[in-house]
Each structure stands twice: as C-alpha cells, then as structure tokens.
Amino acid sequence: MKSRDTRRKFGQNYLKDPAILIQMGRAINPKKYENILEIGPGLGALTNQINLEGVNIVGIDIDEENINYLKKKFHGPARFNFIKENILKYQLKDTNQRVVGNLPYNISTQIILNLIDNAECIVDMHFLVQKEVAEKITGAVGSKDWGKLAIKIAAFFESQVLFDVPPDAFDIKPKVNSSFIRLLPKQNITANLAIKNNLFKLVDLAFISRRKNIKNNLKNLNVNWSEINIDPSKRPEELSLSQFISLAKEYSA
Numbered sequence: 001m002k003s004r005d006t007r008r009k010f011g012q013n014y015l016k017d018p019a020i021l022i023q024m025g026r027a028i029n030p031k032k033y034e035n036i037l038e039i040g041p042g043l044g045a046l047t048n049q050i051n052l053e054g055v056n057i058v059g060i061d062i063d064e065e066n067i068n069y070l071k072k073k074f075h076g077p078a079r080f081n082f083i084k085e086n087i088l089k090y091q092l093k094d095t096n097q098r099v100v101g102n103l104p105y106n107i108s109t110q111i112i113l114n115l116i117d118n119a120e121c122i123v124d125m126h127f128l129v130q131k132e133v134a135e136k137i138t139g140a141v142g143s144k145d146w147g148k149l150a151i152k153i154a155a156f157f158e159s160q161v162l163f164d165v166p167p168d169a170f171d172i173k174p175k176v177n178s179s180f181i182r183l184l185p186k187q188n189i190t191a192n193l194a195i196k197n198n199l200f201k202l203v204d205l206a207f208i209s210r211r212k213n214i215k216n217n218l219k220n221l222n223v224n225w226s227e228i229n230i231d232p233s234k235r236p237e238e239l240s241l242s243q244f245i246s247l248a249k250e251y252s253a
Helices: 004-009 018-028 045-050 064-073 108-121 131-137 148-154 189-194 196-206 241-250
Strands: 035-039 056-061 079-084 097-102 122-130 157-165 178-185
Touching: 018 045, 018 122, 018 157, 018 178, 035 045, 045 056, 045 097, 056 064, 064 079, 097 108, 108 122, 108 131, 108 148, 108 178, 108 189, 122 131, 122 157, 131 148, 131 157, 131 178, 148 157, 148 196, 148 241, 189 196, 196 241
Parallel strands: 035 056, 035 097, 056 079, 097 122
Antiparallel strands: 122 178, 157 178
C-alpha cells in the first residue's frame, strides 16, 4: 500500500463511490471504435466505466506502480495501452481524440491549458477537478469567476459543470468539493489557435489588477481605444471574449 505522502506528491485521490463512477461513465458515454485518452487512471476506477468492446484506451500515469497494476488488471474488452509518462509532456498523436480523467488537483489547470495546443485533435474532454477550479473555468462575463483561466479556455472550448462530487466519494477525502466538467471544442478553434500566444499574454496583462480599468492595465500597448470600440473605463472582467480576441488580433502584448 502506497504511503499517503507518496500519493499526495502525485495528487492521487482515488474515487471509490460506485454511483459517482457510474454517473461519470454515463456522461462520457463511450462508443465502439472511439479513441479515449485517460489521464491519471490510478487503479482503474474510471477505466472500468469506459472499458467497452472496440474502444481504444490509452492511459497515461506518472506512477510506474499504477501502470504495472493496470497492465495486469485490464485485458479487454476494450483495447488498452498504458504508458508511464508525465502528462504535461505528452503530445496527442491521434485525431478524433476523447480525453477523460480524475485530474491531479495540483496541476489540473496546467493540464487543461496544455491540451489547448492539441484542440484540433479533440472531440471532447471530461474531467473531475476541484469545484473552485470548475467555477473559474466556466465563469461568465462580469462575474468574479470571469478571469484569466475562463477567458483562455473559452477561446477554444465550450465548458459546462455536469455535477458536483463530495469528499466522501474518495478513498482519501480531499478538503474541498469537486466537480465533473465537460469541454467541447469551438467551431472557430483554428483561427483562435493562430493568436493563442498573444491572447494569453494580453489576458495576463489585462488582469494584472482587477481594480484598475482595462486602459490602465494595457497602457504599454498604446491601444487606440476609439478604433477598437471598447470602453476603456471598463474593468477587465467586464470585457467579453470577443473583445479580448479583437485586442489580441490588433496589439502584441
């Protein structure tokens, strides 16, 4: 049995509630011949829910003990390939890829942001994350959750909280609630990928201070506010996604 310190190092909180796991499997709803990448399969609790005939499952886990366990445990009916690797360094190799996982909470946002570079290969993503992170991902314009993370993800994905998961659903109870979320690629994803790096820099700059207006935070960009058709007195959380994209297309951060 792995020590709690080791599991905390890898962010390993394993789901044990069968009702929650079934609910997650139904939300993912895998189909024959689909390609599914599972991030952090752990001991295979969620893997069990997507283990259907004809499904191609690649499981990426940083823990070699888990990989060895999973290779012994799963032999079908799905086709499996379990790989020991750091997901932050992994590149999607196939198109039409579905991505799922109970993400390590300490790097969940990094994982999702990294996957944006592969967004054109992705059909959808289903993740269990900390509830506070889910709220920041799905934040609406003008709300306290409409910030850097929400805007960066909204440029590429539609996001939705499907349901919440209490601490009791895990074998080692986290001190926070969790949420299961769905992310769907947007239609204009290719155009936005072309300006991604500049958009991210501009958004980071825009939110240097939430108290200051957008003109103050972007003062070094020499924005012509009369031409860009954005009220410079607005605070960054009051700007829409389309306004941030317009700024990113016109000005280099």
